[in-house]
Amino acid sequence: MKAEIISIGTELLLGEITDTNASYIASQLPLLGIDLLWVTQVGDNLGRMREILERAWDRSDLVLTTGGLGPTEDDLTREAIAEMLGEELSVDPEIERALRDFFSSRGYKMPESNIKQATLIPSAQAIPNPRGTAPGWWVERQGKILIAMPGPPSEMQRMWEKEVSLRLRQRLGHQIILSRTIKTFGFAEAAVDEMVSPLLSSANPTLAVYSKPDGIHLRLTAKAESKEEAEEMIAQREEKIRSLLGESIWGSDEETLEAVVGTLLTEKGLTLATMESCTGGLLASMITDVPGSSAYFKGGLVAYSNEVKVSYGVDAALLARHGAISPEVAGAMAEVARLRLGTDIGVGITGVAGPTEVEGKPIGTAHIAIDDGKEKRLAYGIYPPLRHEVKRRAALHALFELRKALLSLK
Amino acid sequence: MKAEIISIGTELLLGEITDTNASYIASQLPLLGIDLLWVTQVGDNLGRMREILERAWDRSDLVLTTGGLGPTEDDLTREAIAEMLGEELSVDPEIERALRDFFSSRGYKMPESNIKQATLIPSAQAIPNPRGTAPGWWVERQGKILIAMPGPPSEMQRMWEKEVSLRLRQRLGHQIILSRTIKTFGFAEAAVDEMVSPLLSSANPTLAVYSKPDGIHLRLTAKAESKEEAEEMIAQREEKIRSLLGESIWGSDEETLEAVVGTLLTEKGLTLATMESCTGGLLASMITDVPGSSAYFKGGLVAYSNEVKVSYGVDAALLARHGAISPEVAGAMAEVARLRLGTDIGVGITGVAGPTEVEGKPIGTAHIAIDDGKEKRLAYGIYPPLRHEVKRRAALHALFELRKALLSLK
Numbered sequence: 001m002k003a004e005i006i007s008i009g010t011e012l013l014l015g016e017i018t019d020t021n022a023s024y025i026a027s028q029l030p031l032l033g034i035d036l037l038w039v040t041q042v043g044d045n046l047g048r049m050r051e052i053l054e055r056a057w058d059r060s061d062l063v064l065t066t067g068g069l070g071p072t073e074d075d076l077t078r079e080a081i082a083e084m085l086g087e088e089l090s091v092d093p094e095i096e097r098a099l100r101d102f103f104s105s106r107g108y109k110m111p112e113s114n115i116k117q118a119t120l121i122p123s124a125q126a127i128p129n130p131r132g133t134a135p136g137w138w139v140e141r142q143g144k145i146l147i148a149m150p151g152p153p154s155e156m157q158r159m160w161e162k163e164v165s166l167r168l169r170q171r172l173g174h175q176i177i178l179s180r181t182i183k184t185f186g187f188a189e190a191a192v193d194e195m196v197s198p199l200l201s202s203a204n205p206t207l208a209v210y211s212k213p214d215g216i217h218l219r220l221t222a223k224a225e226s227k228e229e230a231e232e233m234i235a236q237r238e239e240k241i242r243s244l245l246g247e248s249i250w251g252s253d254e255e256t257l258e259a260v261v262g263t264l265l266t267e268k269g270l271t272l273a274t275m276e277s278c279t280g281g282l283l284a285s286m287i288t289d290v291p292g293s294s295a296y297f298k299g300g301l302v303a304y305s306n307e308v309k310v311s312y313g314v315d316a317a318l319l320a321r322h323g324a325i326s327p328e329v330a331g332a333m334a335e336v337a338r339l340r341l342g343t344d345i346g347v348g349i350t351g352v353a354g355p356t357e358v359e360g361k362p363i364g365t366a367h368i369a370i371d372d373g374k375e376k377r378l379a380y381g382i383y384p385p386l387r388h389e390v391k392r393r394a395a396l397h398a399l400f401e402l403r404k405a406l407l408s409l410k
Numbered sequence: 411m412k413a414e415i416i417s418i419g420t421e422l423l424l425g426e427i428t429d430t431n432a433s434y435i436a437s438q439l440p441l442l443g444i445d446l447l448w449v450t451q452v453g454d455n456l457g458r459m460r461e462i463l464e465r466a467w468d469r470s471d472l473v474l475t476t477g478g479l480g481p482t483e484d485d486l487t488r489e490a491i492a493e494m495l496g497e498e499l500s501v502d503p504e505i506e507r508a509l510r511d512f513f514s515s516r517g518y519k520m521p522e523s524n525i526k527q528a529t530l531i532p533s534a535q536a537i538p539n540p541r542g543t544a545p546g547w548w549v550e551r552q553g554k555i556l557i558a559m560p561g562p563p564s565e566m567q568r569m570w571e572k573e574v575s576l577r578l579r580q581r582l583g584h585q586i587i588l589s590r591t592i593k594t595f596g597f598a599e600a601a602v603d604e605m606v607s608p609l610l611s612s613a614n615p616t617l618a619v620y621s622k623p624d625g626i627h628l629r630l631t632a633k634a635e636s637k638e639e640a641e642e643m644i645a646q647r648e649e650k651i652r653s654l655l656g657e658s659i660w661g662s663d664e665e666t667l668e669a670v671v672g673t674l675l676t677e678k679g680l681t682l683a684t685m686e687s688c689t690g691g692l693l694a695s696m697i698t699d700v701p702g703s704s705a706y707f708k709g710g711l712v713a714y715s716n717e718v719k720v721s722y723g724v725d726a727a728l729l730a731r732h733g734a735i736s737p738e739v740a741g742a743m744a745e746v747a748r749l750r751l752g753t754d755i756g757v758g759i760t761g762v763a764g765p766t767e768v769e770g771k772p773i774g775t776a777h778i779a780i781d782d783g784k785e786k787r788l789a790y791g792i793y794p795p796l797r798h799e800v801k802r803r804a805a806l807h808a809l810f811e812l813r814k815a816l817l818s819l820k
Binding site: 007010011012013014015016017018019020022023024025026027028029030036037038039040041042043044045048052070071072073074106107108111113114131152208274276279280281282283284285287288289291292293294297298299300301302303304305307308311312340341342353354355387388391 | 422423424426427428429430432433434435436437438439440446447449450452455458462589599600601603604607610618619620629631684691692693695697698699701702703707708709710711712714715717718722751752763764765774792794796797798
């Protein structure tokens with residue numbers, strides 16, 4: 001099956017946004033055994049959009065569009081598809097009702113221009129979009145399929161995962177392609193690459209190494225005649241990878257470090273508190289990204305100055321003796337968080353996010369401590385000296401150490 | 411001048427990399443007054459590449475390609491351009507010498523396959539690439555220009571900045587295109603669209619409305635003979651927009667809400683503290699994303715449970731009387747943060763991030779308070795009921811209200 005992606009929006013052609021939707025879909029199509037041959041970006045211009053749709057409909061079996069489904073005048077994807085297929089747009093009463101409900105449940109009246117989003121053509125079915133007001137379109141004619149999805153990545157990705165990929169998989173059948181992603185923290189990409197290098201040349205299952213915001217990911221992909229066979233191929237290869245990478249592996253597939261930590265805390269019936277300096281609340285925010293985290297996360301303290309650290313209960317003499325950027329102070333912060341908020345475990349982070357050095361310590365330095373009341377585990381990291389990177393890496397590193405600490409607790 | 415970008419490489423179509431080259435070039439073209447109408451991605455396939463080059467050469471005045479200039483068998487951009495124009499490839503002795511020098515200066519012998527990178531066609535001039543071994547091509551024929559640049563972003567961007575953009579600017583002269591983005595918070599996209607609808611049909615300056623993570627953006631773009639004229643056109647239109655959208659506008663261009671707030675705090679010499687419930691530290695983390703925020707942000711408290719709120723100093727009777735999700739508790743949290751951390755201003759947020767209702771209040775509800783010691787300003791929001799959205803919108807909303815409060819302070 002030959003596929004083609006059309007990314008719609010003048011903001012793409014102005015370079016205001018990068019087309020991550022196309023690369024997301026491109027990364028998903030091989031799992032369905034679909035070949036992607038073309039990706040085109042086009043602005044919010046009816047004539048050019050229609051021309052590109054016509055060519056795509058002509059040369060491809062599957063056309064995927066993103067963008068241009070909003071409520072405003074320059075959202076023209078529906079119009080262009082209707083023109084290309086010579087079909088009439090009309091308001092679908094069921095979508096209209098859902099749309100009006102969406103607004104009224106939020107206490108708003110629907111702006112009348114939004115009615116556009118309730119239109120369909122005879123060959124199109126609506127695809128639900130619970131994250132926004134624009135349903136997608138699933139269009140079928142002459143054995144070809146055209147799928148129009150919204151542009152905001154969170155809406156598009158949910159629609160892909162929960163609707164489009166499932167329907168496509170059902171349609172295509174036969175050969176099974178399964179993937180598994182193994183997630184690591186602590187090693188550089190090139191180091192992981194070297195450790196698994198004998199496995200990189202395998203044709204089935206394939207192995208690819210990616211650098212991601214939360215560490216280095218290894219992706220195994222197996223093709224087989226049955227799900228069981230593909231699963232077996234992946235399981236064998238995964239065992240080998242686990243023996244090579246050991247405890248740098250913290251999770252797999254859709255898992256996040258914050259959710260892994262949350263599951264461990266829940267299983268062990270433990271509660272958590274944090275005290276952060278250089279990460280400025282990011283660790284607490286990541287922990288509370290997990291639904292249900294209120295059951296184990298009691299609260300956090302952000303101390304951006306030494307006075308505030310002392311006012312929370314960090315010993316002023318200790319601060320003076322070791323400096324704020326020290327393992328001792330990280331340990332004291334973890335202990336204060338634990339005692340102050342009455343939890344089983346406390347995490348402390350102190351470091352230098354930049355833009356300037358602190359106490360002669362370079363930007364990117366961080367000390368992390370995990371205190372469980374019996375023992376303090378300490379870790380140290382030095383990250384790329386960019387403010388966002390330091391915050392992100394230090395918070396991830398703290399979660400990674402917290403996971404190890406939780407695993408070692410009875 | 412109508413331009414078109416062709417991004418070449420099978421890795422794009424497999425989703426292994428995102429096409430940031432296209433968005434980089436797209437963001438640069440308006441500064442030269444060049445309109446970008448199409449972006450196409452194509453794999454390392456001679457036939458499809460040639461077909462796309464032919465169409466581009468036919469419909470555009472300027473064709474820009476990236477990728478496919480490497481030394482390996484699947485680097486086919488030079489071959490495809492030569493075929494498309496019916497010209498012969500031959501090795502250029504000067505490029506060959508430079509290439510051999512490049513390798514020998516690094517102590518290597520040039521692999522013979524690299525000789526491909528020293529080839530030209532009669533219509534092409536080489537464009538220097540000091541960051542790599544692939545020179546670019548500047549092709550001119552029949553009044554049209556085709557520019558082939560390497561795929562690695564650092565090589566491409568240097569070539570663009572130091573060579574291609576300068577030559578294009580020299581060639582084009584005259585017309586200037588300037589843009590300005592006006593950023594708003596609080597209204598839905600369709601509502602903003604309706605408010606500015608009389609301006610949307612203007613051809614110069616153009617106005618476009620975009621929904622972004624930090625609110626609704628309006629982008630004005632003016633074409634003129636001089637920078638002054640373009641600036642004047644934008645200034646006039648911006649005044650009109652400001653009169654229509656009033657205080658929902660919080661910034662422009664590259665500004666972020668957290669930086670705008672930071673600038674106001676610095677100007678007024680005021681300090682800040684936060685106490686967060688449903689946002690779980692995200693507000694503090696956003697505030698501390700700004701370099702230099704340690705000068706005005708003293709610290710934050712994250713209180714995920716009622717006991718912790720009380721332990722920080724929120725009145726237990728008030729909590730019992732009004733419930734945690736109430737303007738009264740938001741106000742008390744703001745006051746406690748201010749007093750507890752000894753700052754001029756305190757911000758409190760309490761709400762329901764989900765996945766379940768709290769105290770019968772729906773997911774997505776949030777109460778925000780700003781306390782400056784004399785007055786408590788309260789705000790209320792209801793956001794899409796997804797955990798991440800609730801956290802993000804509530805934190806942005808608090809920053810937006812904080813900005814308003816700071817502006818009204820003497």
